[in-house]
Amino acid sequence: MGIIESRHLSYDYVKLDEEGNVEDVTRAVDDVNLSVEPGQFIAILGHNGSGKSTLAKHINALLVPTEGTIYVDGKETSREENIWDVRQSAGMVFQNPDNQIIGQVVEEDVGFGPENMGVPTKEIWERVEESLKAVGMYAYRKHSPNKLSGGQKQRVSIAGVLAMHPKCIVLDEPTAMLDPDGRKSVIRAARALNDVEKVTVILITHYMEEVIYADRVFVMDEGKIVMQGTPREVFSQVERLKALRLDVPQVTLLAHELQQSGLPLPDGILTAEELEAELRKLSGRETVEAGPDGSEEAGGLPEAAAGAQDRPAGEPGTAGPDGSAAGGLAMDPASDPDGAADRNGGA
Numbered sequence: 372m373g374i375i376e377s378r379h380l381s382y383d384y385v386k387l388d389e390e391g392n393v394e395d396v397t398r399a400v401d402d403v404n405l406s407v408e409p410g411q412f413i414a415i416l417g418h419n420g421s422g423k424s425t426l427a428k429h430i431n432a433l434l435v436p437t438e439g440t441i442y443v444d445g446k447e448t449s450r451e452e453n454i455w456d457v458r459q460s461a462g463m464v465f466q467n468p469d470n471q472i473i474g475q476v477v478e479e480d481v482g483f484g485p486e487n488m489g490v491p492t493k494e495i496w497e498r499v500e501e502s503l504k505a506v507g508m509y510a511y512r513k514h515s516p517n518k519l520s521g522g523q524k525q526r527v528s529i530a531g532v533l534a535m536h537p538k539c540i541v542l543d544e545p546t547a548m549l550d551p552d553g554r555k556s557v558i559r560a561a562r563a564l565n566d567v568e569k570v571t572v573i574l575i576t577h578y579m580e581e582v583i584y585a586d587r588v589f590v591m592d593e594g595k596i597v598m599q600g601t602p603r604e605v606f607s608q609v610e611r612l613k614a615l616r617l618d619v620p621q622v623t624l625l626a627h628e629l630q631q632s633g634l635p636l637p638d639g640i641l642t643a644e645e646l647e648a649e650l651r652k653l654s655g656r657e658t659v660e661a662g663p664d665g666s667e668e669a670g671g672l673p674e675a676a677a678g679a680q681d682r683p684a685g686e687p688g689t690a691g692p693d694g695s696a697a698g699g700l701a702m703d704p705a706s707d708p709d710g711a712a713d714r715n716g717g718a
């Protein structure tokens with residue numbers, strides 16, 4: 372059995388009127404079968420209101436199923452006697468770090484969890500130290516949390532959960548309120564917990580770039596899991612994701628659009644490095660160089676041009692007056708700082 376196993380899990384939010392009669396029922400999670408192996412890094416995607424947070428709250432028994440069951444580390448969460456074990460197995464981190472930090476000093480805050488669990492004092496300090504080191508916040512142990520940036524606060528929240536030695540951490544949009552640097556630092560910390568500490572991580576996010584390192588991605592819609600697979604499998608289905616009102620990573624979208632315009636690229640390109648490597652393969656040479664003045668040095672791209680040949684010359688979207696796809700290739704901003712757009716415009 373996996374660390375998290377749900378069978379036909381459904382949850383209804385029930386709204387009662389003043390007399391206590393049922394006024395409205397929202398089925399927020401609908402017949403979900405979820406299986407997570409220990410040590411996996413899982414991402415959950417889905418449009419607003421698709422049921423991600425409701426599902427997440429079942430993992431540490433903040434909610435219990437209306438129908439079906441969920442087991443966390445082998446314990447059924449709806450049994451009263453299991454709640455303590457379940458909460459110790461699965462910690463949660465939420466969106467707003469300000470609501471999660473209570474201590475006046477960072478190390479004190481991180482120590483609260485183990486203290487409440489009755490961990491002996493000496494061990495509390497060991498746990499505080501290792502947890503802060505794991506999220507890269509040890510240097511701030513004597514600081515006041517109020518003075519930290521959002522990303523730093525969120526890493527302190529994660530350390531606070533980690534200090535309870537959970538087997539699993541559920542992060543519900545932990546980066547939603549952070550700037551790009553804060554987001555990166557939190558995701559780096561979450562990945563390190565998974566890689567180094569072998570903690571099972573469940574990451575709920577709207578940022579597609581945060582998902583590409585996951586072992587498995589689940590996509591929710593209207594309370595159901597509607598897609599699952601590796602990031603590559605899921606992000607290969609750009610049109611399906613769009614229909615679910617979801618984005619794909621920017622580089623995946625760029626590759627998809629290049630593919631649509633005739634370049635023979637594989638589905639599910641996830642990183643700029645992969646796209647670069649694929650484009651190099653197409654260009655049939657190791658390095659793509661721009662001329663010193665940024666001019667059409669890229670004339671020598673016969674295979675790429677072949678990919679675009681189906682289109683009649685001059686059709687919108689076809690690059691370059693010679694019909695080569697060089698303009699498209701040069702769209703990788705990293706290898707073409709002077710910008711392909713101008714060139715296309717001038718063509």
Ligand SMILES: Nc1ncnc2c1ncn2[C@@H]1O[C@H](COP(=O)(O)OP(=O)(O)OP(=O)(O)O)[C@@H](O)[C@H]1O
Binds near residue numbers: 385417419424
């Ligand atoms: N406390 C509540 N009472 C009634 N309905 C709720 C409650 N919380 C959520 N819902 C409803 O349940 C459904 C699922 O909500 P949930 O918060 O789980 O979605 P989500 O995928 O986490 O959304 P978001 O991306 O906005 O965080 C939505 O229709 C929502 O309106």
Ligand SMILES: [Mg+2]
Binds near residue numbers: 423424425543
């Ligand atoms: Mg949510």
